[in-house]
Amino acid sequence: MEIKPYEQNSYTPVPSAFTKFRRNCVPWQFIRFIAINIKMTVLILKSHH
Amino acid sequence: MARVVILGGGVSGHTAATFLAKWLGKKHEVVVVTPNAQWNWIPSNIWVGVGGMSKQEVVFDLAPVYAKGGVVYRQAKALSIHPEGSKEEDKQFVTIEYTGQDKTGESEKITYDYLINATGPKLNFGATEGLGPDVGHTVSVCSAEHASHASDKLDELIAQMKSGEEKRILIGTGHGMCTCQGAAFEYTFNVDHKLREEGVRDKATITYISNEYELGDFGVAGMHIKLGGYVTSGKVFAESLYTERDVNWIKRAHVNKVEKGKVHYELLDGSQNEELFDFSMLIPPFGGVGLKAYDKAGEDITSKIFNPGGFMFVDADYSKGGAPYEDWDADDWPSYCQNQTYKNMYAVGIAFAPPHLISKPMKSPNGTPINPTPPRTGMPSAMMGKAVAQSLKDIILNNATEPTHSAKMSEIGAACVASAGKGIFSGSAVAMTMYPIIPNFKKYKYGRDLDGTFGEIGLAGHWVKHFLHFAFLWKAKLKPFWTLIPE
Structure with missing residues (x-):
């Protein structure tokens, strides 16, 4: 991917190598899997009336 | 005995039907009218569209499930509602036309005590000339059949790329009034993922085209999240992913014509443009399914029950429809999904008429509306179906006189998991929650609770x-413990 000044993709943040590593790091993602499920469960509980 | 008739067997209708049949038992009757023989878990169509799953993995036959659940099943499409009955029939009824069960083409009247309209969308490919897989030049992932066809076409494209050809791929929304940008978003990144797996990503230019004012609007006026020490717009989050995956984007676009290999579109600034493609998946706008309504004398009262788009009026504040965006309020949205003229009628999911958009209305200098329409699919759709089922249970079994459970979109949240590629260790997805779905700027600085978003x-x-x-x-x-799985 080439980023050139003044093109649309030159104004956006892009993930660093460490961020990309974390996104596919299985132990870390297992923790995030639990965290996402907790967040979604809380959302569901708040949404039932 | 009370009879509840449910028009539509998608996410909201199926949820309402299965819970009601369980709660009401055999003393009452729950009837589902749906033209489909199979149920489709639509979110996984994205994976069918890139060959990551087969069509058979995302559908199942409805008849045995409804037989097990005690639901009366009519494979038919609903034609009209008669909420006062007719000269010949005192009781309110619907007319249906069979599409299967060895009665294709036959008509029938079904009387009801309570009606739930869960008819879902009409995929309005006709709104844009040349759009869609049947008579147009683009593919779709809106149904399992469409997705399977899209996968075949993508495979042909990949074969050509493997022989050295360079290809242009265009994915997005096929009209200025589309909703469901999430599906286009997911398909974009699944196609990117597939091309990388096949080793041909360098042969493809992928472009995303959208009616959103900014990427990340998703028809809900975007959202803010806490990220990297900032409260930041979802626009930044979305654009980052497009840049990372080397996907170009065109925003604020109304696709007005599709020719073989070429899309014509108008931008919000009024300019007319073209984009070439070798493979394109564009989402169509949604419409109501075109149900008619008649009073006892047989007079057409469709416009009293449905808005011009074919969506049923419920307990929303429709007086705000023409008001400026700044005057809209979270309370405009319906609580009980109950029609206020005929209170034994309800509409859930796509079928109810929203009081107005969620995203800010925009028009080009030529007068063309270019803005996403409100999404009402997935989790909120199922929650509406269940809330109406709970209310009807209380009305039928416990003599409640008014609905008892609400699913107001300004008081419920939504979880959305947008796939960006399939694979147990190589896959990726954007997991999102927002609470509430409808921004409430009186209650929250950014319209939503940042702890729930x-x-x-x-x-x-x-x-x-x-x-x-x-x-x-x-x-x-309806497999064991099915009721424990939340909506």
Whole structure:
């Protein structure tokens, strides 16, 4: 991917190598899997009336 | 005995039908009228569209499931509602036309005590000339059949790329009034993922085209999340992913014509433009299914029951429809999904008429509306179906006189897991929640609760989406403990 000044993709943040590593790091993602499920469960509980 | 007739067997209708049949028992009757023989877990169509799943993995036959659940099943399309009955029939009824069960083409009247309209969308490919897989030049992932066809076309394209050809891929919304940008978003990144797996990503230019004012609007006026020490717009989050995956984007676009290999579109600034493609998946706008309504004398009262788009009026504040965006309020949205003229009628999911958009209305200098319409699919759709089922249970069994359970979109949240590629260890998805769905700027500075609104990209999101695929199919098939799986 080439980023050139003044093109649309030159104004956006892009993930660093460490961020990309974390996104596919299985132990870390297992923790995030639990965290996402907790967040979604809380959302569901708040949404039932 | 009370009879509840449910028009439509998609996410909201199926949820309402299965819970009601369980709660009401054999003393009452729950009838589902749906033209389809199979139920489709639509979110996984994205994976069918890139060959990651077969069509058979995302559908199942409805008849045995409804037989098990005690639901009376009519494979038919609903034609008209008669909420006062007719000169010949005192009781309110619907007319249907069979599409299967060896009665194709036959008509029937079904009387009801309570009616739930859960008819879902009409995929309005006709709104844009040349759009769609049947008579147009683009593919679709809106149904399992469409997705399977899209996968075949993508495979042909990949074969050509493997022989050295360079190709242009265009994915997005096929009209200025589309909703469901999430599906286009997911398909974009699944196609990107597939091309990388096949080793031909360098042969493809992928462009995303959208009617959103900014990427990340998703028809809900965007959202803010806490990210990297900032409260930041979802626009930044979305654009980052497009840049990372080397996907170009065209925003504020109304596609007005599709020719073989060429899309014509108007931008919000009024300019007319063209984009060439070798493979294109564009989402169509949604419409109501075109139900008619008649009073006892046989007079057409469709406009009293449905808005011009074919969506049923419920307990929303429709007086705000023409008001400026700044005057809209979270309370404009319906609580009980109950029609106020005929209170034994309800509409859930796509079928109810929203009081107005969620995103800010925009028009080009030529007068063309270019703005996303409100999404009412997935989780909120199922929650509406269940809330109406709970209310009807209380009305039928416990003599409640008014609905008892609400699913107001300004008081419920939504979880969305947008796949960005399939694979147990190589997959990725954007996991998002927002609370509430309708921004409430009186209550929250950014319109939503930042503790209930988040987004993150990673392998864990893919695991969640894959888990939900199995969980929701398990639930829809009424397998053991299905009621424990939330909406």
